[in-house]
Amino acid sequence: MSDTSVVNSLSGSRILVVDDHRNIRLSLKMTLEGEGAIVTEAETYAQALIKLGSLSEAQAIPFDVVLLDIRLPDGNGLDVLKLLSHHKHASQVIMISGEGTVKEAFAATKLGAFDYIEKPFVPERILVSIGRCLDFNNIQVTNKQLSQQVMKGQEILGQTPAVEELKSLISRVAPTNGRVLILGESGTGKELIAKSVHRQSQRAKKPMVKVNCAAIPHSLVESELFGHEKGAFTGATKNRKGLFEQADGGTLFLDEIGELDLNVQAKLLRTLQSGEIIPVGSETVTTVDVRLIAATHRDLEGMVANGEFREDLFYRLNVVTIVSPPLRERKDDLDILVNHFVEDACQEHAIPQRSVTPTAMAELKAYHWPGNIRELRNVIEREVILSDSAEIDSVSSLSTKVSPVATTSTQSQQTKSNSLSKTTPPGDAASFSFESEVVPWQELHQAIGKSYIKYVLNKTQGNVSEAARVLCLERAYLHRLMKKLGIQRGVVVTD
Numbered sequence: 052m053s054d055t056s057v058v059n060s061l062s063g064s065r066i067l068v069v070d071d072h073r074n075i076r077l078s079l080k081m082t083l084e085g086e087g088a089i090v091t092e093a094e095t096y097a098q099a100l101i102k103l104g105s106l107s108e109a110q111a112i113p114f115d116v117v118l119l120d121i122r123l124p125d126g127n128g129l130d131v132l133k134l135l136s137h138h139k140h141a142s143q144v145i146m147i148s149g150e151g152t153v154k155e156a157f158a159a160t161k162l163g164a165f166d167y168i169e170k171p172f173v174p175e176r177i178l179v180s181i182g183r184c185l186d187f188n189n190i191q192v193t194n195k196q197l198s199q200q201v202m203k204g205q206e207i208l209g210q211t212p213a214v215e216e217l218k219s220l221i222s223r224v225a226p227t228n229g230r231v232l233i234l235g236e237s238g239t240g241k242e243l244i245a246k247s248v249h250r251q252s253q254r255a256k257k258p259m260v261k262v263n264c265a266a267i268p269h270s271l272v273e274s275e276l277f278g279h280e281k282g283a284f285t286g287a288t289k290n291r292k293g294l295f296e297q298a299d300g301g302t303l304f305l306d307e308i309g310e311l312d313l314n315v316q317a318k319l320l321r322t323l324q325s326g327e328i329i330p331v332g333s334e335t336v337t338t339v340d341v342r343l344i345a346a347t348h349r350d351l352e353g354m355v356a357n358g359e360f361r362e363d364l365f366y367r368l369n370v371v372t373i374v375s376p377p378l379r380e381r382k383d384d385l386d387i388l389v390n391h392f393v394e395d396a397c398q399e400h401a402i403p404q405r406s407v408t409p410t411a412m413a414e415l416k417a418y419h420w421p422g423n424i425r426e427l428r429n430v431i432e433r434e435v436i437l438s439d440s441a442e443i444d445s446v447s448s449l450s451t452k453v454s455p456v457a458t459t460s461t462q463s464q465q466t467k468s469n470s471l472s473k474t475t476p477p478g479d480a481a482s483f484s485f486e487s488e489v490v491p492w493q494e495l496h497q498a499i500g501k502s503y504i505k506y507v508l509n510k511t512q513g514n515v516s517e518a519a520r521v522l523c524l525e526r527a528y529l530h531r532l533m534k535k536l537g538i539q540r541g542v543v544v545t546d
């Protein structure tokens with residue numbers, strides 16, 4: 052036996068030895084089986100093809116490594132190699148040859164042979180080469196798994212004309228350096244589009260840095276984008292690179308750009324015009340090469356008209372506009388999306404495979420989807436988790452706040468299976484008469500809560516701190532609740 056690293060890597064590996072010399076086959080078989088490999092022999096070109104199977108793309112080749120002699124009585128080993136090189140899931144091939152020439156060795160390597168070994172060889176030479184092959188196979192498998200993981204959830208799914216058009220626009224725009232403005236409602240996939248543009252661009256190997264402008268306090272946006280010098284403001288204890296610099300050579304994705312205040316908009320405009328940034332508190336100008344992609348669910352043109360967004364910045368950003376269509380305008384994609392999200396949720400939560408029945412699918416199609424694909428993903432995840440059976444037959448967790456837009460074909464099913472969850476769609480009172488009498492649960496919950504808080508505030512003479520104490524709530528939380536429920540501070544109304 053040879054060294055342990057070889058012993059470990061050969062154990063259980065499937066190896067095909069193709070050679071017309073019986074002695075060579077036997078000696079290879081003995082050596083390889085001694086290391087735990089499973090060896091199959093072929094004496095001729097024809098036998099090799101039989102052992103390799105149909106070589107159709109649908110079938111994996113049943114060997115990890117093929118040891119292939121070049122001169123065979125009925126053909127040339129290089130032709131077998133050629134056939135294997137066209138196969139998507141081919142095994143690795145090590146060519147062996149008695150009277151090999153440099154030309155042959157070169158041809159073999161060009162056709163994708165992993166190694167080329169001349170006879171006579173010592174067994175260790177073969178073992179080391181096979182060990183490397185197997186390591187390479189493992190690395191390839193790991194790479195594939197990793198890239199599948201990275202790509203998981205990154206694909207823009209859908210086949211409706213709207214989505215096909217979207218994908219075609221992305222593929223045309225992506226390879227250019229043009230700035231992109233992505234418009235669309237929340238949850239329609241704007242971030243997915245931005246990632247797809249970056250991935251298909253020449254900057255794909257460089258970073259894509261994402262920033263949600265709505266999530267950063269106004270006072271910090273400038274320093275986040277452009278960086279700051281030590282001591283520029285309280286808390287700036289050291290120099291810090293901004294997101295523009297972090298994205299240098301790549302893409303900066305400014306999500307919710309409509310939330311930037313006018314001051315930062317002016318600085319952003321300057322950077323877009325000059326390609327230069329000046330960190331907060333610094334005098335040094337740095338040049339950056341960044342492709343900007345911006346997105347918003349807001350009506351930027353309306354904001355320009357109202358003076359809330361700079362017109363010059365709007366035109367700078369808006370070299371190409373991509374509109375992400377709302378889900379209600381591409382309901383034919385629901386089947387694909389739903390099946391994908393069901394599969395995803397089952398995998399993520401280690402739940403046996405579930406499926407959605409046509410009845411449940413009709414309910415999903417009748418719904419208006421105000422939260423778009425994000426809402427769909429969440430609804431499906433909830434249904435998968437809560438469902439007791441392999442078939443999801445009814446969708447109980449659709450939001451109760453928004454009316455479904457029922458189509459004629461789905462109304463009867465919807466009335467049957469969805470009797471409690473929806474409010475009446477406009478102009479459709481007859482078929483929803485029972486539902487029109489029912490107050491959705493969340494509305495009821497809020498109404499009771501509002502009435503109760505008002506009652507307590509009345510008892511405490513409008514004293515919010517006292518009311519919070521009595522209700523066992525944090526004062527700040529009670530304030531937020533009052534704001535949400537529309538209870539004005541200081542105005543105490545007795546219901």
Ligand SMILES: Nc1ncnc2c1ncn2[C@@H]1O[C@H](COP(=O)(O)OP(=O)(O)OP(=O)(O)O)[C@@H](O)[C@H]1O
Nearest residue numbers: 204206207208236237238239240241242243424425
């Ligand atoms: N066409 C699609 N195919 C598959 N998944 C999608 C698609 N569009 C959106 N999603 C999924 O829906 C969710 C929301 O998408 P995304 O965050 O890109 O939306 P968004 O428009 O950027 O939302 P927001 O405006 O709230 O930031 C994500 O989980 C995303 O993977």
